[in-house]
Structures are given as structure tokens and as C-alpha cells.
Amino acid sequence: MSHQTVAIPAQQPSGAPGWKSWLTLNNRFVPPLFITLILLLGEFTYGILESYQKTLLAIGTAILVEMILARIFVGKWPHVASAYITGISVGILLRSPAYWPYAVCAAIAITSKYVLRYKGRHLWNPSNFGICVVLFLLPASVAMLSIQWGNNMWSLLVIWLLGSVIIWRLRRFHITATYVASFLVLAVLRAWIIHQPVLAEISPITGPEYQLFIFFMITDPKTTVRSRKGQCVVAFLVAVLEMLFRFDQSVYAELYALFWVGPIAMLIEIWLDGRRKKQESTAVLVPSSGLVHP
Amino acid sequence: MKRGPIARLFLILFFAGLIATPVVMTRVSARNKTAAAHFDANSVLSRYGFYFQEVSRQAGINFVHQAPSLDPQLAPIMPEVASMGASVSIVDYDQDGWSDIYVTNSREGSKNALYHNNHDGTFTDIAPQLGIANLNEPGTGVSMGAVWGDYDNDGYPDLFLIKWGRPELFHNDHGHGFTRVSEQAGFPKWINANTAVWFDYDGDGLLDLFVGGYYNENIDLWHLKTTKIMPDSFEYAKNGGRKYLFHNLGNGKFEEVSAKLGINSRRWSLASGAADLSGTGHPDLFIANDYGVSELYVNDGKRFHEEGEQSGVGFSPKSGMNVAFGDIFNQGKYSVYVSNISEDGILIQGNNLWVPKEGISSDAPQYENMARDLGVELGGWSFGAQFGDFNNDGNLDLFLTNGYISLDRNRSYWYDFAKVAGGNSTIIGDANNWPAFDGRSLSGYQQKRVWINDGAGKFEDVAQAVGIKDVHDGRSVAVGDLWNQGVLDVVVANQNGPVLIYKNTVDPQNKWIEFQLEGTKSNRSAIGAEVSLFWNGQQQIQEVSGGSGFAAQNDLRLHFGLGKNPQIEKAVIRWPSGQIQTLDNLAPNQLYKVKEQQ
Numbered sequence: 064m065s066h067q068t069v070a071i072p073a074q075q076p077s078g079a080p081g082w083k084s085w086l087t088l089n090n091r092f093v094p095p096l097f098i099t100l101i102l103l104l105g106e107f108t109y110g111i112l113e114s115y116q117k118t119l120l121a122i123g124t125a126i127l128v129e130m131i132l133a134r135i136f137v138g139k140w141p142h143v144a145s146a147y148i149t150g151i152s153v154g155i156l157l158r159s160p161a162y163w164p165y166a167v168c169a170a171i172a173i174t175s176k177y178v179l180r181y182k183g184r185h186l187w188n189p190s191n192f193g194i195c196v197v198l199f200l201l202p203a204s205v206a207m208l209s210i211q212w213g214n215n216m217w218s219l220l221v222i223w224l225l226g227s228v229i230i231w232r233l234r235r236f237h238i239t240a241t242y243v244a245s246f247l248v249l250a251v252l253r254a255w256i257i258h259q260p261v262l263a264e265i266s267p268i269t270g271p272e273y274q275l276f277i278f279f280m281i282t283d284p285k286t287t288v289r290s291r292k293g294q295c296v297v298a299f300l301v302a303v304l305e306m307l308f309r310f311d312q313s314v315y316a317e318l319y320a321l322f323w324v325g326p327i328a329m330l331i332e333i334w335l336d337g338r339r340k341k342q343e344s345t346a347v348l349v350p351s352s353g354l355v356h357p
Numbered sequence: 358m359k360r361g362p363i364a365r366l367f368l369i370l371f372f373a374g375l376i377a378t379p380v381v382m383t384r385v386s387a388r389n390k391t392a393a394a395h396f397d398a399n400s401v402l403s404r405y406g407f408y409f410q411e412v413s414r415q416a417g418i419n420f421v422h423q424a425p426s427l428d429p430q431l432a433p434i435m436p437e438v439a440s441m442g443a444s445v446s447i448v449d450y451d452q453d454g455w456s457d458i459y460v461t462n463s464r465e466g467s468k469n470a471l472y473h474n475n476h477d478g479t480f481t482d483i484a485p486q487l488g489i490a491n492l493n494e495p496g497t498g499v500s501m502g503a504v505w506g507d508y509d510n511d512g513y514p515d516l517f518l519i520k521w522g523r524p525e526l527f528h529n530d531h532g533h534g535f536t537r538v539s540e541q542a543g544f545p546k547w548i549n550a551n552t553a554v555w556f557d558y559d560g561d562g563l564l565d566l567f568v569g570g571y572y573n574e575n576i577d578l579w580h581l582k583t584t585k586i587m588p589d590s591f592e593y594a595k596n597g598g599r600k601y602l603f604h605n606l607g608n609g610k611f612e613e614v615s616a617k618l619g620i621n622s623r624r625w626s627l628a629s630g631a632a633d634l635s636g637t638g639h640p641d642l643f644i645a646n647d648y649g650v651s652e653l654y655v656n657d658g659k660r661f662h663e664e665g666e667q668s669g670v671g672f673s674p675k676s677g678m679n680v681a682f683g684d685i686f687n688q689g690k691y692s693v694y695v696s697n698i699s700e701d702g703i704l705i706q707g708n709n710l711w712v713p714k715e716g717i718s719s720d721a722p723q724y725e726n727m728a729r730d731l732g733v734e735l736g737g738w739s740f741g742a743q744f745g746d747f748n749n750d751g752n753l754d755l756f757l758t759n760g761y762i763s764l765d766r767n768r769s770y771w772y773d774f775a776k777v778a779g780g781n782s783t784i785i786g787d788a789n790n791w792p793a794f795d796g797r798s799l800s801g802y803q804q805k806r807v808w809i810n811d812g813a814g815k816f817e818d819v820a821q822a823v824g825i826k827d828v829h830d831g832r833s834v835a836v837g838d839l840w841n842q843g844v845l846d847v848v849v850a851n852q853n854g855p856v857l858i859y860k861n862t863v864d865p866q867n868k869w870i871e872f873q874l875e876g877t878k879s880n881r882s883a884i885g886a887e888v889s890l891f892w893n894g895q896q897q898i899q900e901v902s903g904g905s906g907f908a909a910q911n912d913l914r915l916h917f918g919l920g921k922n923p924q925i926e927k928a929v930i931r932w933p934s935g936q937i938q939t940l941d942n943l944a945p946n947q948l949y950k951v952k953e954q955q
Contacts, residue, residue, distance in 0.1 A: 203700030266780030
């Protein structure tokens with residue numbers, strides 16, 4: 064997850080009293096609060112955490128690295144909400160008997176924001192990048208939260224409803240909806256192609272890993288394209304690439320799909336932005352050349 | 358980004374270092390494993406003090422387990438739903454002073470085997486002659502395990518057969534045959550169980566029996582009315598089989614008292630063990646559950662209290678498949694080993710080594726998981742494990758077998774497994790929603806573990822070096838001194854595979870002592886009796902067990918390694934009756950037969 068895991072409107076509604084701004088969810092504490100709520104619900108009902116210490120280690124590392132790097136490279140103390148979300152995501156999603164992968168994963172995630180940049184924008188969702196890297200490079204010591212949560216319908220519904228409401232208010236619901244719809248359609252297609260039960264193909268999206276994925280990772284405003292239409296296209300392409308990974312029996316197909324589609328989409332957008340700006344600057348120069356439309 | 362190129366360069370180097378960390382750690386770990394695998398077999402004895410040789414063929418044991426074949430509706434996932442049934446128990450059924458071996462089979466119509474010890478290094482299957490071979494007849498269910506205990510105190514251990522089907526009790530007719538007494542005992546018509554343990558929970562001198570259900574007891578796995586028989590959660594399932602506690606009434610009959618005494622659970626039990634963990638003098642009951650948390654039933658002498666969460670063992674849900682007790686620090690307290698699943702990059706549950714906490718005053722014992730600290734956490738898809746001092750150095754080691762389903766080496770079912778197991782309860786709970794296995798493996802062909810205890814808080818895996826190289830789908834492990842040579846041998850029962858006999862050779866400089874106990878006021882098998890051995894300024898406790906590990910039972914004789922030049926101070930026996938008996942003037946390299954004082 065990035066600086067803001069879910070979209071945060073640029074401005075507070077003018078004249079809205081403080082408590083209303085909380086209710087309207089227009090503040091950057093909402094995403095951290097939401098993910099903390101998920102964590103607490105999961106922990107107290109199911110004991111989802113590997114350990115409190117490991118989760119705290121991931122959170123602490125993420126915040127510490129963020130503060131150091133922001134101070135050095137941005138020149139000011141950062142708002143720690145995004146680092147908190149990255150750390151808590153690593154703490155929830157990562158599974159390892161050792162402590163150090165939590166610290167390394169959180170540090171990789173945060174540092175990637177400062178290193179893997181192009182034209183002033185970082186390309187990867189930090190926690191997606193960090194988790195994918197440790198899964199690629201350290202399969203013997205880490206796994207991801209996938210089947211280690213409850214399979215209960217009610218907890219699923221609560222998180223989906225709450226997440227949908229928040230995402231809706233933050234004007235990112237179209238991304239989640241596009242992805243979920245694409246996943247479901249492609250799940251049916253997959254089942255038909257590989258002759259497996261439809262519910263088996265739908266099953267992953269009912270699991271806990273996806274709840275974090277669809278509400279936090281793919282909606283990250285810092286690492287998604289800006290246009291609404293483009294966001295929907297990217298969400299769809301993530302689902303399509305995920306399907307291809309699933310044909311290859313990749314357990315973490317959705318993460319790997321986002322790992323590839325996200326940065327490519329960002330690069331294309333940056334390239335298109337650059338071309339547009341170039342055209343605009345060319346257009347500004349046009350009067351002096353005398354080639355002006357009426 | 359405000360900083361200049363030098364700061365940027367440092368940032369990039371820092372980032373590269375972070376990325377390299379997992380790679381370096383992986384290589385270091387791989388190098389350590391490689392180094393362990395390259396030891397010369399000839400130097401093993403001097404280095405580790407022991408080695409194993411697989412001698413089943415020479416010993417005349419050629420038993421190959423066959424898995425059950427359940428209702429055709431389960432055919433697509435048959436390897437998974439029929440993945441258990443191989444079991445082993447070591448018992449001296451005829452009381453001739455030599456340990457015999459009983460192994461179960463699970464295909465309908467297949468036969469179990471009782472390997473009589475011929476005293477010359479060979480064994481002969483005499484189960485057919487004694488009437489305990491043909492116990493998997495269609496309509497009666499199939500065998501999942503066996504535990505032995507002298508329920509009528511006639512001096513000969515009787516056989517309780519754990520089944521997915523009709524539970525069976527066989528009376529041992531003084532070693533000359535067995536008589537089926539299941540109906541007289543009053544057992545239910547059908548239990549889908551994988552674990553049972555004999556223990557005298559009320560100290561009345563009569564062995565009682567705990568049986569832990571796995572599948573719901575209303576399910577006939579050969580004639581399914583529904584395919585909704587699977588766990589409703591991978592880690593929080595409570596739709597498994599019920600638990601039974603059969604109180605021995607002393608007249609050949611048993612009364613089911615589980616609910617009355619506080620045992621109410623429908624978790625999917627796979628292993629159980631009884632020992633006095635709370636120090637009250639009454640045996641407590643530890644249950645390892647698949648698809649959920651472990652349970653610890655503390656026995657206050659009148660009833661049981663489930664203290665799993667309070668004690669620390671019952672909070673994080675895993676896939677419990679083993680319960681073994683061992684005094685690994687030689688401090689007179691049991692640690693508990695529970696096996697779980699670890700698969701690289703997919704599911705790292707890690708096994709649990711529950712070590713009692715020091716300095717805690719509480720009614721229930723308090724535990725912390727020290728499996729990682731001690732180096733016994735990762736064992737693949739772990740199943741049966743047993744503690745035993747394999748090199749007679751005075752410290753309890755740990756033998757673990759593993760491997761779930763070994764079919765096509767190049768194709769894995771893990772993707773489909775993870776896909777469904779993480780889904781909603783309505784999906785995971787219906788066998789129809791599980792993709793077909795289609796010949797794929799699931800954590801198959803795994804290397805076993807033999808962790809030797811250095812006595813200073815570390816275990817080292819030496820399996821490959823000491824001759825444990827099989828990669829069968831191990832289920833059940835039992836240990837005992839099969840050749841009466843003062844060492845612990847190991848028998849492993851493999852699913853769809855052979856029974857393996859690992860004969861142990863130990864450095865003769867390391868001494869040992871063994872105890873064969875017989876109760877008088879206590880149950881005659883002395884199950885539950887605890888021996889505290891004091892030597893060289895240290896103490897180790899061991900207990901006569903009515904079942905431990907996974908679907909297994911060790912030899913009822915207790916074996917202690919003593920190391921070199923031992924000075925034995927005494928042995929203190931605490932009998933299930935509560936009586937304390939102290940033995941002085943003990944010498945090493947001796948088997949002591951001890952009868953409870955009247």
C-alpha cells in the first residue's frame with residue numbers, strides 16, 4: 064500500500080465542522096483505521112496474527128524507514144499513515160516463523176517508493192512489491208495469508224460491506240467493482256476451460272487475502288492511473304493477467320498480476336502525459352509560427 | 358527528491374542490500390542443509406553416537422499399507438480424504454519379554470498384522486492365527502490405529518482398534534488369541550476416529566479410554582448421503598466427530614462419560630495423549646486437532662476443564678497431527694510436540710514445541726512455543742513424531758515422519774488446495790467443490806527429521822546422516838527396544854507404503870537403563886506411571902503411555918539414555934494410584950522389572 068492506501072480527496076469540504084469531516088471520511092486516518100479494524104476483528108475472533116511482536120516489528124520498521132528516507136530525500140517529516148498501512152499489511156499478510164522477514168519486507172516496501180520512481184512517481188504499490196519480492200526470493204521461509212483465516216460468512220460480509228462503503232465514499236469503488244466483476248466472470252470462464260467446479264474458481268475471492276487486496280492494494284491512488292476509465296481498464300487487466308497466472312497454478316496470482324500490470328500502466332500513463340504535455344507546449348509555440356486555427 | 362547523486366547512490370545500495378538479504382539467507386540455509394547431508398556414514402557413530410539401518414526385509418516384515426477406497430462420490434479427491442490409516446504400535450502382547458509390532462491396514466478386505474518377535478532378529482505375522490487380522494471387512498469400516506492396555510488387569514494387554522467404522526475391543530487371551538468383546542463393552546456402533554488413548558483418569562486402577570472423532574460419526578464414508586462432509590473451515594472447523602470418554606466399570610463394560618466430565622468438542626481430532634501436565638497427580642488430556650486449535654483438558658480429579666487457550670496451546674489454529682510428551686531439558690517437566698504443516702512459499706504453520714513456562718503460578722500449566730528457538734519447527738507436512746534418546750546420551754531426541762501425498766513428482770495439488778481451503782465455509786465444506794487430484798502430489802516425497810538434542814537448548818537434524826533416507830508418506834512412528842539391546846529402535850508406518858524398521862546401533866560407551874512396570878493397585882499395564890530418574894546431577898521423567906504420537910503407541914517399557922560414566926542416584930516411580938516408590942542402587946545397562954508395592 065502506498066502513501067494513501069485508498070483514495071483521499073484532495074480537499075476537505077469547505078466549512079464542514081470537524082466531526083462531519085470524520086463522518087464524511089475525508090481524512091487520511093480512515094484507511095489506517097479501517098485496516099486496524101480488520102486486524103483487530105481478525106485477531107480477536109480468529110487469532111489471525113502470526114504474533115503481535117512480528118506485526119509490531121513490521122509496522123515499526125515501515126514507519127522508521129519512512130521517516131528516515133522522507134527526512135533525507137524529501138526534506139520533511141512524513142505523515143506516517145501510509146507507512147503504518149504498509150507495515151500493518153505486511154504484518155497481516157506475511158507468514159514466517161522468523162522475525163527478520165517482517166522487517167526486511169517492510170523496509171523493502173517503503174524503500175521501493177524512493178528508489179523505483181519515474182518522473183516523480185513511484186511505480187509499485189509498496190506492500191505488493193515487498194511481499195512479492197520476499198515470496199520470489201524466500202519461498203522456504205515465508206508464505207502469505209491465504210488459508211489462515213476464518214471461513215465464516217458473517218465476518219466476510221462485515222468486511223465487504225464496510226470496505227465497500229468506505230471505498231464508495233472515497234470514490235474508488237469502481238476499481239474494486241470492476242476487478243470483482245472481472246474476477247467472477249473470468250472464474251466461470253476458467254472453470255469452463257479447465258473443467259473444474261465453478262465454486263472452486265470463485266473460492267479465492269471469498270478468502271481473507273482478497274479482502275485486503277481489493278480494498279487496499281488495487282485502489283492505491285499513488286500507484287494507479289488517474290483517469291477513472293483507465294483505472295477500470297487496469298483493474299480488468301489485473302484480473303486477466305491473474306487468470307493467466309492461475310492457469311499456471313500460481314497460488315498468489317493476483318499479487319503477481321498487480322506486480323506486473325500496475326507499473327506498466329503507470330509507465331504508459333506517464334508516457335502519455337509526457338506526450339500530451341509535449342503537444343501542448345508545441346501548441347503554445349504555434350502562434351509564433353503563424354499556423355493558428357481560427 | 359531533494360538529495361544529490363551520492364545520497365541517491367547510498368539509497369540504491371541500501372535497497373539492493375535489502376533485496377539481497379533474502380537471497381543470502383536462503384543460500385546460508387541451503388549450505389547448512391547440504392553440509393549435513395554429506396557426512397560419511399562411517400563417521401556417524403563417532404560423531405552422533407548412533408545410526409539407523411532399515412531392516413524390515415531382513416526382519417521378515419514386508420507389510421505394505423493400502424489406503425481406504427471410500428464412496429465413489431469422493432473419487433476426485435480420494436487421495437486426500439483417504440490419506441490416513443497407516444499405524445503402528447509396539448507391544449509385548451504375549452509378555453515374553455520381547456516387543457512385538459502391530460500394524461494396521463485400511464483397504465476394505467485388507468488385513469492388519471501382528472508381528473511376533475522371534476527373539477532372533479526376525480518377526481512373524483501371527484495376526485490371522487490370533488484373530489486380529491481380518492478387521493477391515495466391508496460394512497465394518499477400516500482400521501486407523503491401535504492402542505493396547507490391560508483393561509481387565511489380567512496381565513495381558515488388550516487391543517482397542519481405532520476405526521473409521523465400528524470401534525473394536527479385543528480381549529487378549531493370555532497371548533494365545535484374542536476375543537472380540539466390542540458389544541459387551543458397550544461401544545457405539547460407529548465412530549470415525551483417528552486417535553485413542555488408554556489412561557486411568559479417575560485413579561481407580563482400571564484403564565479408561567478416550568476416543569477422538571475426526572469425521573462426524575453419523576457419516577458412513579462408504580455410503581454418503583451428502584458430499585458436505587468436509588471441514589467448514591481450514592483452521593476453525595467445529596463440524597468434526599464428537600469425543601468419547603469411556604469409563605471402565607470393571608466388569609468388561611464401559612460407560613460413556615465425556616459430556617458429564619466436561620469434554621465437549623467437535624473439532625477434528627487427529628492425536629491425543631494423557632499425562633499429568635498440571636502436577637495434580639491426575640492425568641490431563643492433550644488433543645491435537647486438524648483444522649483448528651489444540652485442546653488441553655485439565656483433570657482436577659473429578660472432571661475435565663478445557664484450558665487450551667489459557668495455557669497458551671489453544672489460541673493459534675493450525676493442523677495438529679501429533680501429541681508427544683518429552684522432558685527435553687531434563688528438569689522433570691514435559692514439553693509437548695504437536696506437528697503441523699509447512700510448505701515453502703505456501704503455508705508455513707510450523708510445528709509446535711510447547712515448553713512449560715517457569716515461575717508461573719496457575720491452575721493450568723502455562724506453555725510457550727519454542728519450536729523455532731530449539732530448531733524443531735519446520736518438518737514439511739509433518740505427521741507422527743516421538744521423543745526418545747536415540748544415542749543414549751541422556752537427552753531426549755525427536756523422530757519425525759512426514760509427507761502427505763506422493764503421486765506425480767512433477768505436478769502439485771497445492772495450488773488447488775490453497776484455492777479452496779481459503780474459501781468460504783459453504784465452499785470448503787462440500788467435497789464437490791474440491792478440484793480433482795488427477796494424480797498430483799501434495800507435499801509428497803519429503804525427507805524425514807531426526808533431531809538430536811544437544812542438551813543445551815538446540816536440536817540438530819541428522820536424519821540423512823544417520824540413515825533415515827526414505828521419502829514415503831509417513832504417518833505413524835513408534836519407538837521401542839525391539840532387540841533387547843538397550844537402544845531405541847524406530848518403526849514407521851507409511852500410508853500406501855511399507856512398514857519400515859529402523860534398527861539402531863549406538864556407541865556402547867553411552868549407557869542406558871530400562872524399566873518394565875507392573876501395577877497392582879494401579880492398572881496392571883502401569884499406564885500413567887511416571888519414572889523420575891536422577892543421575893549425574895540431573896533428572897528426567899518419562900511416563901508409561903497408553904498412546905502417543907500419531908496413531909501410535911510406544912513400547913510400555915521405559916528407556917533412559919545415561920551418557921558416559923553415569924552415576925545413578927535413584928529412580929522414583931509415581932504410580933497412577935498415587936503411591937511413590939523409590940529405587941536405589943541402580944546400575945546402568947540393565948532392565949529393571951518393577952512391581953508396584955502392595
